[in-house]
Amino acid sequence: MNSSTVSAPPPVFSPLGHGSTFAFSLAHLIPAILALLATYNFFRGRKAAQLHKRIPGPRALPLLGNLLDWPSEHQAKSMQVWSERYGPITKLSILGKNILFLTSTQTITELLSKQSAVFSDRPQLVFSQELCGLDVLHPMTPYGPDFREQRKFMKEVLAPEVQKRHEGLLAEEGRRLLRATFDNPKDAVRYLRRFSTSFALRMVYGLPPLEIDDPDVLLAEEMMAVSEYAIVGGWAVDFIPALKHLPSWIPFKRRAQYYRAKINEMMSKPWEAVKQQVMDGTATESFCSINMEKFVDGTSKHTEILVKATAAAIYGAASDTAACASHNFLLAMLLHPDVQAKAQTELDRVVGHDRLPCMADKARLPFLVSVVWEVLRWAPPVPVAIPHRSRADVEFDGYMIPEDSMLLASLYSMSRDPTVHTSVEDFNPERFLGDKPEPQPHYAFGVGPRRCPGADLAVNQLFLQAAYILSCFNIKPALDENGAEIIPVPTFSGKMVRTPNEFPFVMEARYPGVERLFMSS
Numbered sequence: 088m089n090s091s092t093v094s095a096p097p098p099v100f101s102p103l104g105h106g107s108t109f110a111f112s113l114a115h116l117i118p119a120i121l122a123l124l125a126t127y128n129f130f131r132g133r134k135a136a137q138l139h140k141r142i143p144g145p146r147a148l149p150l151l152g153n154l155l156d157w158p159s160e161h162q163a164k165s166m167q168v169w170s171e172r173y174g175p176i177t178k179l180s181i182l183g184k185n186i187l188f189l190t191s192t193q194t195i196t197e198l199l200s201k202q203s204a205v206f207s208d209r210p211q212l213v214f215s216q217e218l219c220g221l222d223v224l225h226p227m228t229p230y231g232p233d234f235r236e237q238r239k240f241m242k243e244v245l246a247p248e249v250q251k252r253h254e255g256l257l258a259e260e261g262r263r264l265l266r267a268t269f270d271n272p273k274d275a276v277r278y279l280r281r282f283s284t285s286f287a288l289r290m291v292y293g294l295p296p297l298e299i300d301d302p303d304v305l306l307a308e309e310m311m312a313v314s315e316y317a318i319v320g321g322w323a324v325d326f327i328p329a330l331k332h333l334p335s336w337i338p339f340k341r342r343a344q345y346y347r348a349k350i351n352e353m354m355s356k357p358w359e360a361v362k363q364q365v366m367d368g369t370a371t372e373s374f375c376s377i378n379m380e381k382f383v384d385g386t387s388k389h390t391e392i393l394v395k396a397t398a399a400a401i402y403g404a405a406s407d408t409a410a411c412a413s414h415n416f417l418l419a420m421l422l423h424p425d426v427q428a429k430a431q432t433e434l435d436r437v438v439g440h441d442r443l444p445c446m447a448d449k450a451r452l453p454f455l456v457s458v459v460w461e462v463l464r465w466a467p468p469v470p471v472a473i474p475h476r477s478r479a480d481v482e483f484d485g486y487m488i489p490e491d492s493m494l495l496a497s498l499y500s501m502s503r504d505p506t507v508h509t510s511v512e513d514f515n516p517e518r519f520l521g522d523k524p525e526p527q528p529h530y531a532f533g534v535g536p537r538r539c540p541g542a543d544l545a546v547n548q549l550f551l552q553a554a555y556i557l558s559c560f561n562i563k564p565a566l567d568e569n570g571a572e573i574i575p576v577p578t579f580s581g582k583m584v585r586t587p588n589e590f591p592f593v594m595e596a597r598y599p600g601v602e603r604l605f606m607s608s
């Protein structure tokens with residue numbers, strides 16, 4: 088997502104502590120801590136090395152280790168390079184912490200799925216969890232009873248069997264998307280983003296549909312940017328926890344205060360709005376209103392903070408990721424008109440021109456379903472999963488993975504794994520069809536018990552958007568001043584969610600009168 092949406096943050100601070108104020112104030116403290124950690128690691132590392140192969144990785148500097156190798160910008164790209172150089176596991180060692188970068192399907196599946204009891208925890212990141220307050224949200228919850236309770240609770244809104252309830256809402260947001268795009272095709276990307284946030288907000292809180300510049304859309308975007316910076320930033324305090332005791336005027340602590348305020352706002356604003364509606368008797372049925380009414384009549388088994396945090400986690404995690412996937416879909420269709428035409432032919436055959444497609448058509452639209460999976464494989468919206476943590480020492484493939492290692496799994500590398508997919512750079516939905524189909528990239532949502540709980544919903548949402556758009560519009564290249572087609576070269580940005588950079592395109596109605604399918608309803 089575009090980090091520029093974070094409004095007026097405190098002065099930019101180099102996360103690893105290269106800022107001069109920071110360096111000056113720590114001038115005396117850091118060398119002592121580094122020396123202690125380095126000595127401890129030296130002996131710990133030597134003991135492990137006597138028995139096991141050394142996990143490969145870039146050469147560590149004395150004292151600093153691999154501090155300067157931390158890939159905070161485009162992690163998946165650095166990981167892909169390391170994968171070619173070092174193999175499926177690369178190790179960085181930063182101030183006493185082992186960070187393992189996993190890049191092959193086999194290794195990721197083996198560790199995160201088959202040995203999930205050990206590898207499903209989250210690292211305790213002082214910056215994001217303690218200082219910014221992200222610890223109350225499900226993506227940061229340690230693996231254990233609270234995690235399981237939250238997952239069970241989320242099923243009330245995300246389980247496949249309750250998704251039928253959301254179909255009406257998806258269709259309504261879909262028709263809003265088509266109407267707005269018909270009136271103002273240049274803004275299609277913004278309408279897709281509005282779809283995701285508005286749908287998530289309505290599903291969780293039952294609030295009215297959002298408009299394109301609604302503060303809640305902007306707040307969701309900002310929240311995602313904040314979370315990305317907090318989690319992926321590579322903050323010095325995550326490696327030297329004692330730094331959290333520094334005074335509050337230090338730049339990274341001021342930044343954390345700003346992030347904390349944004350996260351609180353995101354959790355409280357829609358929650359308080361529903362509370363008011365429940366008290367006024369005007370609430371629309373939603374995950375929050377149902378649970379709030381249980382508080383009122385005393386039948387709730389949950390605490391208020393659990394309900395509030397679960398709602399915020401779903402809303403926060405759903406908006407930006409899904410918007411990114413639909414943006415990728417537009418880009419893929421623009422670059423591959425043959426695929427677009429084939430999906431439209433299938434839609435015309437199965438659905439025709441007298442109605443809009445619906446979820447019930449999914450089973451009869453295998454090519455379109457494959458387009459959706461290929462979009463998720465070709466450009467995984469979250470190329471590197473949220474960091475995992477090992478809860479015990481584990482021997483794996485001749486290596487020793489020490490307890491408390493941080494593990495980063497590249498879902499992007501899985502999408503480019505030649506042992507699973509052929510011609511990995513090609514956009515080819517046919518790969519999932521025919522006599523020898525390749526496996527659908529369910530890994531785009533993570534692997535093991537921490538896999539995205541919203542995966543089925545996200546696939547349904549993407550399917551419906553793709554079906555609606557391709558039924559009603561052609562996505563075509565824009566023309567330059569000489570009338571030549573502009574074919575964009577895809578580029579992406581974002582720390583955790585990698586969204587396409589702006590590209591020119593044209594959306595035009597597929598046939599005269601198509602608007603009668605969505606204008607009246």
Ligand code: HEM
Pocket residue numbers: 225226227228245400401402404405406408409412467468469471472473474498531532533534536537538539540541542544545
């Ligand atoms: C195309 C859209 C989406 C993609 C690509 C995606 C991808 C992911 C990935 C890769 C993870 C991390 C898995 C790991 O750490 O191993 C994740 C976690 C999560 N996702 Fe999604 N997601 C999407 C949409 C959604 C939606 C629609 C929801 C909710 C309705 C959602 C809710 C969550 C939550 C709550 C987590 C944290 C899980 C945990 O820590 O245990 N996501 N997602």
